[in-house]
Amino acid sequence: xxxxxxxxxxxxxxxxxxxxxxxxxxxxxxxxxxxxxxxxxxxxxxxxxxxxxxxxxxxxxxxxxxxxxxxxxxxxxxxxxxxxxxxxxxxxxxxxxxxxxxxxxxxxxxxxxxxxxxxxxxxxxxxxxxxxxxxxxxxxxxxxxxxxxxxxxxxxxxxxxxxxxxxxxxxxxxxxxxxxxxxxxxxxxxxxxxxxxxxxxxxxxxxxxxxxxxxxxx
Amino acid sequence: xxxxxxxxxxxxxxxxxxxxxxxxxxxxxxxxxxxxxxxxxxxxxxxxxxxxxxxxxxxxxxxxxxxxxxxxxxxxxxxxxxxxxxxxxxxxxxxxxxxxxxxxxxxxxxxxxxxxxxxxxxxxxxxxxxxxxxxxxxxxxxxxxxxxxxxxxxxxxxxxxxxxxxxxxxxxxxxxxxxxxxxxxxxxxxxxxxxxxxxxxxxxxxxxxxxxxxxxxx
DNA sequence: ATATCGGCAATACTGCATATTCCATTGATA
DNA sequence: TATCAATGGAATATGCAGTATTGCCGATAT
Numbered sequence: 217x218x219x220x221x222x223x224x225x226x227x228x229x230x231x232x233x234x235x236x237x238x239x240x241x242x243x244x245x246x247x248x249x250x251x252x253x254x255x256x257x258x259x260x261x262x263x264x265x266x267x268x269x270x271x272x273x274x275x276x277x278x279x280x281x282x283x284x285x286x287x288x289x290x291x292x293x294x295x296x297x298x299x300x301x302x303x304x305x306x307x308x309x310x311x312x313x314x315x316x317x318x319x320x321x322x323x324x325x326x327x328x329x330x331x332x333x334x335x336x337x338x339x340x341x342x343x344x345x346x347x348x349x350x351x352x353x354x355x356x357x358x359x360x361x362x363x364x365x366x367x368x369x370x371x372x373x374x375x376x377x378x379x380x381x382x383x384x385x386x387x388x389x390x391x392x393x394x395x396x397x398x399x400x401x402x403x404x405x406x407x408x409x410x411x412x413x414x415x416x417x418x419x420x421x422x423x424x425x426x427x428x429x430x431x432x433x434x
Numbered sequence: 435x436x437x438x439x440x441x442x443x444x445x446x447x448x449x450x451x452x453x454x455x456x457x458x459x460x461x462x463x464x465x466x467x468x469x470x471x472x473x474x475x476x477x478x479x480x481x482x483x484x485x486x487x488x489x490x491x492x493x494x495x496x497x498x499x500x501x502x503x504x505x506x507x508x509x510x511x512x513x514x515x516x517x518x519x520x521x522x523x524x525x526x527x528x529x530x531x532x533x534x535x536x537x538x539x540x541x542x543x544x545x546x547x548x549x550x551x552x553x554x555x556x557x558x559x560x561x562x563x564x565x566x567x568x569x570x571x572x573x574x575x576x577x578x579x580x581x582x583x584x585x586x587x588x589x590x591x592x593x594x595x596x597x598x599x600x601x602x603x604x605x606x607x608x609x610x611x612x613x614x615x616x617x618x619x620x621x622x623x624x625x626x627x628x629x630x631x632x633x634x635x636x637x638x639x640x641x642x643x644x645x646x647x648x649x650x651x652x
Numbered sequence: 653a654t655a656t657c658g659g660c661a662a663t664a665c666t667g668c669a670t671a672t673t674c675c676a677t678t679g680a681t682a
Numbered sequence: 683t684a685t686c687a688a689t690g691g692a693a694t695a696t697g698c699a700g701t702a703t704t705g706c707c708g709a710t711a712t
Contacts, residue, residue, distance in 0.1 A: 224697065249662070259698045261479040264663085268483045269490045274589075280440045281705055283662055296586045303525055368514045371492075372590065442664065467695070477665050482696085499672055501695060655712075663704075674693075681686080 228258045247284040298426040306415040308361035316363035327359035387432040446476045455600045465502040516644040524633040526579035534581035545577035605650040
């Protein structure tokens with residue numbers, strides 16, 4: 217059945233991407249077109265289109281004449297992603313803290329507040345919030361760098377963060393109070409416009425997160 | 435006519451990408467599917483697949499229900515790309531200079547030699563070599579950072595460099611002796627393993643190139 | 653071990669249906 | 683008359699199904 221607008225393509229794209237990031241499609245899973253057709257209710261041509269996009273973003277592996285696979289995971293890849301996040305996100309944060317206006321501050325505070333509420337609930341043992349929690353985490357980190365003034369930088373970061381997020385969802389354990397404190401430190405440094413300090417806190421935040429994830433991974 | 439292997443898809447992908455980078459498909463050009471079908475001899479489904487890939491890399495703009503367009507250019511975008519190149523390429527260069535082994539040195543020297551030969555010919559007035567020259571430039575910059583040890587970093591750089599290359603091809607004027615000297619400086623610093631100096635020369639190289647391109651752009 | 657065969661699945665095309673956008677003509681209004 | 687809005691048809695994008703061809707891979711035979 218034909219749908220309106222670009223609905224089928226966009227919908228399957230987002231669903232498959234989400235299923236990869238949140239681990240419903242495990243790393244290295246073979247993505248047979250017929251199986252996908254049943255699961256997502258889209259035709260082969262639309263699916264190929266979708267998978268091509270995901271392949272060029274790195275969430276899917278396209279092998280010549282053998283079809284598509286969920287991109288496998290590895291410790292090395294995780295480490296690379298963390299280092300790239302440090303490079304790109306810290307750079308963006310510096311620019312953003314320098315340029316951010318009042319609206320930016322407002323958005324950062326708002327995003328922090330929502331994240332903080334959720335983190336406290338998770339800390340208290342509510343495990344049903346994992347997806348929400350990660351979304352608020354995403355939004356907080358995005359809000360921080362959103363005033364960096366470079367669309368290219370933001371879209372690079374977006375893909376990077378999603379890839380990194382997949383690893384976090386694979387291990388899915390909570391770092392507890394520590395992460396809350398780190399977020400608070402970054403927030404304070406950013407609002408007081410201390411560029412170096414904010415970037416340093418962010419770097420530490422990512423490094424500690426990496427160590428934690430590496431410890432649980434595999 | 436059905437072809438063997440993944441040939442049609444890969445071929446049209448590379449052709450269209452090349453045509454965008456080298457200006458044969460001008461910025462903001464509308465890419466009608468029927469027209470592309472005639473021009474590249476591929477079916478609509480294959481073309482949509484190809485265009486989706488190019489869209490997610492940023493060479494093509496996919497507009498809902500309105501089709502595909504060559505991504506437009508702008509001064510701001512050019513500046514963003516240059517700054518990202520500085521961020522990413524200098525970082526990769528540092529890692530590479532630290533880690534590079536003998537093979538790496540060999541590849542760098544070889545790539546430099548080929549670039550140097552071509553640049554001298556271009557400098558002497560041979561305008562038929564533009565595409566070769568840019569390819570050797572590409573290869574030299576790639577050889578320099580290839581020992582950085584991060585696949586993610588290299589693939590990020592690859593897309594970035596291609597986008598930047600499009601701007602260079604759009605203005606397509608030669609900076610002359612100056613660029614030759616800059617390449618020499620980077621080479622020497624890299625081979626003598628002076629990380630800071632190499633990164634600094636690279637930054638300057640990109641900044642001067644940007645100024646030059648901006649001066650001719652529009 | 654090597655060679656051959658057959659099934660499964662990917663690649664690619666065509667044709668078709670439907671939805672949307674584009675555009676020029678028409679009609680209405682200031 | 684000039685300008686703006688409505689409208690209807692042509693052009694185009696989106697999406698699906700069906701089909702042919704090719705390559706991969708495991709099973710069987712030599």
